[in-house]
Every structure is written in C-alpha cells, then in structure tokens.
Amino acid sequence: MCAMLLPLGFVGTYDAQRRAFLWSGEQQTSGASCLVAWDRVCLPKEQGGLGIRDIALQNQCLLLKLVDKLHHPSDSAWATWVRQRINILTLEGDVHGAHWASLRDLLPLYRAITTVTLGDGRSVSFWEDI
Structure with missing residues (x-):
C-alpha cells in the first residue's frame, strides 16, 4: 500500500500543469491566460465551477x-489484517512506513466528521471519540 498525503x-x-493545459493546451502558461480563478474552476458545475477535482482535497x-x-x-481483508497489528485509536503498532504518519495525521479530522455508536464499549475511546 502506498497511501500518503501528496x-x-x-x-x-x-495544478499548474492542469491550469496550463486547460487554458492554453500547453505545458506552461502565464496567469494572464487563466480566465477564471482555480478555486472557482474546482467547484462543482452546480455551484458555477467546471467540476475539475481539487487534487489535494481528493x-x-x-x-x-x-x-x-x-x-x-x-x-x-486488508483492514482486518492491519487491525491485528495496530492500536486502532492511535494507528501505532507493528506497521511501518511514511504512509502511516499521513493516516495518523488524519485521525483528528476523521474523529471530527464521524460519530460512534456505543455497543459493548470495546472499540470506543471515550477520551478521543465524539
């Protein structure tokens, strides 16, 4: 697995190459050739953008x-295998690689956008989870 924040x-x-291709068809372009701000281009079509995906957000x-x-x-099956080797609350354990640091960095965001349903209490961190 090779998963890490770009x-x-x-x-x-x-993004500079994508902008250049979009506005001029070339590999490079100046800001004067760009007709719309990149943030606006990355908005969904329903919101007035062109629907081009923001690579960092993706x-x-x-x-x-x-x-x-x-x-x-x-x-x-991958998650089952990994859970046998890590602490799910911290993603620390018998796994190595830079991609784990990227996943660990996203834990606070993941906790902020998810909720936990209490069952038997074995997989809930009352101090960290919402």
Whole structure:
C-alpha cells in the first residue's frame, strides 16, 4: 500500500500543469491566460465551477476512506489484517512506513466528521471519540 498525503510542492506543480493545459493546451502558461480563478474552476458545475477535482482535497478524502476502512474491518481483508497489528485509536503498532504518519495525521479530522455508536464499549475511546 502506498497511501500518503501528496506533498504541497507536487500538488502545486500538478495544478499548474492542469491550469496550463486547460487554458492554453500547453505545458506552461502565464496567469494572464487563466480566465477564471482555480478555486472557482474546482467547484462543482452546480455551484458555477467546471467540476475539475481539487487534487489535494481528493487525496485527503481517499486517505480518510482508508481510515474509515480500518474502523469497519468486516468490509476489508486488508483492514482486518492491519487491525491485528495496530492500536486502532492511535494507528501505532507493528506497521511501518511514511504512509502511516499521513493516516495518523488524519485521525483528528476523521474523529471530527464521524460519530460512534456505543455497543459493548470495546472499540470506543471515550477520551478521543465524539
């Protein structure tokens, strides 16, 4: 698995190439060629944008999806295997790699946008979970 937050330098370079292609069809373009602000271009069509995906946001959402899989292991053999090797509350354990730091960094956001339904209390962190 190679899942990590994309470096900001990469996102900036990639977005610059996408902007250049969109506005000029070339690999590079000046700001004068851009007809609409990039933030506006990345809005959904229903909100007046062009529906082009924000790569940084897309990357973060896909990583949050992995964190969610870890919290619902019945849906994934990978998540079941990983849960046997880590502490689900901290994502610390017998796993190594830079991608785990990226997933750990997203835990506060994941906790902020999810809720926990109490069952038997074995998988709830009363101090961390909402």
